[in-house]
Amino acid sequence: MSDPLIDSLTAAVQARPDDLPLRLHLAELLVAADRGAEAIGHAAQVLAREPGNVTAQQLMGRALGTPSPPSPAPQPAGPSEPAQPQPAQPQPAQSPPVQQPTGVDWSAMEQQFGDVVPPRFTRTGEPDPIQGHQDRIFDVESATITLADVGGMADVKKRLEVSFLGPLRNPKLRTLFGKSLRGGLLLYGPPGCGKTFLARAVAGEMGAAFISLSITDVLNMWVGSSEKNLHDLFESARGHAPCVLFLDEIDALGHKRSQLQSSMRTVVNQLLTELDGVQGGNDGVFVLAATNAPWDVDAALRRPGRLDRTVLVLPPDRPARAAICEFHLRDRPVAGIDLEQVAAATEHYSGADLAHLCETAAEYAMRDSIASGEIRMIGQADMMAAAREVRPSTDAWFATARNVAMFANESGEYDDLAAYLKKRKVR
Known part of the structure; x- marks a missing residue:
């Protein structure tokens, strides 16, 4: 019951x-x-x-059901023979005390219960018995958010549905059309626009495990250790399939080999090998990578069969900006805030910019409350003043992206970026 x-x-x-x-x-x-x-x-x-x-x-x-050993009862002294203090005797050298058994035969x-209870101790060199030897290094998470929690990004969601989610939900159609469950998707765009959040939402939508990797999880000063770390990461993902493997800042890990020293070239080569699944099948491992500089990623990583699909993650549109501001104000004392007006005044702001804007507005209200000695709510004036102070951080990124879209787009891989820049009238 x-x-x-x-x-x-x-x-x-x-x-x-x-x-x-x-x-x-x-x-x-x-x-x-x-x-x-x-x-x-x-x-x-x-x-x-x-x-x-x-x-x-x-x-x-x-x-x-193991009974605990009873504690031995103290033996009282007999009534006719009171306990006499014993003279101190020289004690021989004692060996280290031996730990008494706890009553459980471990x-x-x-x-x-080997299949339920992991061994208490392992010998040096043995794999971790809990989740496999790599789960102590790479955190395997269970994402709790889904795409419904992601504001806006309709085009991105549509692309994800076609590439990953649709085939996963329809195994018969997947078999009919010969669609593999392996694949790679590169998310790129200005910083702070939700690429990592989107990757977690994909894992939550699929009900899959989620492993996030950054360059600090891989690089090691010892020769060969970085390559081993990378291999262990993919082995962990394969062992938890279906799994979303998120490679953050892929331009740092998979930079153009022509611009790298020999030690880092081998790391990129190892990454290419793991993406191909040469040493182990990658079925059920969905590789999502994110970068702010896709033009710095090695071309071999974007070859068909690897990170062959690219999605531009743009700053949030007006409804999404209003939703993001509402989210960051949900636990703060607010009154009379017009989210539509705030959203209209924050065009081209990233999600991180909007979070900073709400933080700045709260600082204004808190500063006045300290000065006057009376608590006041965060109002529309605070939000608009913060919007004038906090400027969008995406402008610098789009200035660089404009040059790429205009002069380095022979293959057409940045057509979506060029279309957005034309719509935004960035020249």
Whole structure:
């Protein structure tokens, strides 16, 4: 029978998997409810992170039905013979104290419940028994947002639907048309326009795992270590398929090899090998990459079969700007704000610019509240004053992009950018 408290705590643990006290509390309630099998899994997760956690060990023993050893009762002195103090005797050198058993045969438990309870200790060189040896390096997330949480970007969503989401939802049509579940998509555009947020939304829409990688996760000073890190990342993604593998700032990791030193060229070569899936199949691994400078990405990375599809992620349109401002003001004291007017005054602003605008407006109201000693709400005047102070950060990017669209677009890969610049009348 379902227990509302246990159900509520289970949902809370799923939302905060690293909250060990909360997980222990849930395990204790499960043991009390005679649901030991479920309690074992939670106690095991705690022991995997804190092998010496006494509470988790005791809960594990209770869940497995292992009785705790009784504490030996002290022996009272006889009535006719009162306890006499003994003279101090010289003590021989003592060996290090041996840890007393806790009443749980951990070795037997690991053999019996090896598929549920991970080993408490591993030898040097053995893989991590929890999620595979790479999950301690690369965080594998479960995205909780979907494309419905992304404001605007209708063209981008349509392209994602055709490339990834549609084939995933229709396996029969996918088989009929021979559409593979492997693929790569390059998101490019000015900074702060939601490329990372969009990648997480794709993972949430697919119900897939999400792994985000930056150049700092790969590069290492030792020769060969960077290539190994990159290979381990892809192995982790393959082990969690379906998985969205997000390569952030791909221009730093996959820069043009003609402009790199030999040590970095091998990293780019390794990335090309992993994208091809030479050493392991990439079916079910969706590679999304993001960059602010697609013209710096090595041409081999954009070859068909790799990051062969490109999507321009533009600054939010007017409805999206209003929605973004509303989101960033949701927990602040506001009154009388006309979001439509604010959106009209913030054309070409990125999502990050709008977040900074709301922060600046809050600073205005807070400054006046401190000066006057009376709390006042954030008003329309604060928002418009902030809009005059905070300028769009995308102008510099479009100035560079204009040169690329005009003089380096022989292949037509920047046609969508050129069309936007023409519409925006950037010359």
